[in-house]
Amino acid sequence: MGELRWEVGETGAVTLVGLSGSLGLAGVPAVRGVLLKCLAECPAGVVVDLSGLEVSQATLLTVFPAVLGRTADWPAVPVVLAAPSASAAAALARTSVPALIPVHPTVESAVDAVRGGHPMPRVRLHLRPTDAASGQARALVEDACTAWGLDGIRNEAMVIATELADNAARHARTEFTVTVTYRAPMLHLAVRDRAHEPARLRRAATADGPPGKGLLLVDEFATGWGTLPVVDGKTTWAVVRAG
Template structure:
């Protein structure tokens, strides 16, 4: 079966993405599914729902792409992947391959969107900013208001500082337009900044240098010290730097 026999129709639902799959998933077409999901992740949706009502499969082994994609989605700040409208034959195969224990399933795409934390615009806010100095204050304001709205008051100061450092890094090194986003799940706040600059950020400092820090990495040292986790994900037109703050 050729990869083009797998069909993917992508729908934006507010801040979420529904991918309606049709055709046959097998070892030849699974790379096409992977490419479609990764392209959706580049837009930083709160959740990707794979509607598999019209999907068939020829080989159980091909289903292992699903938990791999769910794990990849989890690496993005505030994103997740679920399955919806699983037909009985496919559901049996998912049970045999233990996929059902790793990827949440729902009876319909609407049920998945309703039940997924942050699966609506209310669970994520975004702001596109030009590469100007007042971008830092605009980012702090966006993140601070989100903290107050979502009950993350206790970590508001930390989240605002993280947003400031991430934006400042873009101003110093990328110098491009950026998109600042804040997303939440049940106990964590995710702050991310997407820019169009080349290269990947790295921590400053040298082993054994004590308090001596490299200027170009000082902001990320602050981010690393204040957050539960942080990372950088390359996207086709730049990168997304993200950080997670525990409430």
């Protein structure tokens, strides 16, 4: 089968990741990186096509639940495996992976499952690093919470969105994308930028300046938050429990 290869595409709002070749130990970090990058883009779902994959060791397939373990609180993105080759199917049968991640016989059925299983309200806005960006992010979240009947957490979510966007505009200084998703009972907020420096919570002044008040507010109002690093940047995410 040769070396591990991957191809990333899209059908509608669902990301398709086609893996082919031989999955050995050396290929696990690459698979992890590809999946994390796809998740950081906040698609409606990720379908991993295993039809061209040969698996040398069954335990290597635990890379899939391991990635989801890193993103347990975020993002609100379902991941499913599809069309396993004979080699991958045999390997999956020897692991607990199918109990943790849905496995579908075809790519088509996997995409249908992602689209129709639990459709999630989602809005997205691409912004430039300007003084107006935080207000635009705030308005996006306000409108979304109003439309989705989330009045009880609207104010907290607006504060979080404002601070995450302001942090991206001031510190990342790159164009960024704000994604808001409701997957009951959690409202998920994500800001994806092109800077590698992780968002850090600073409770005291440092040589670089005063305390990071914005992330202190995020820490206060969010149920949970964190940073997901990827090859070409990062996503800073936060979740707020509704009800």
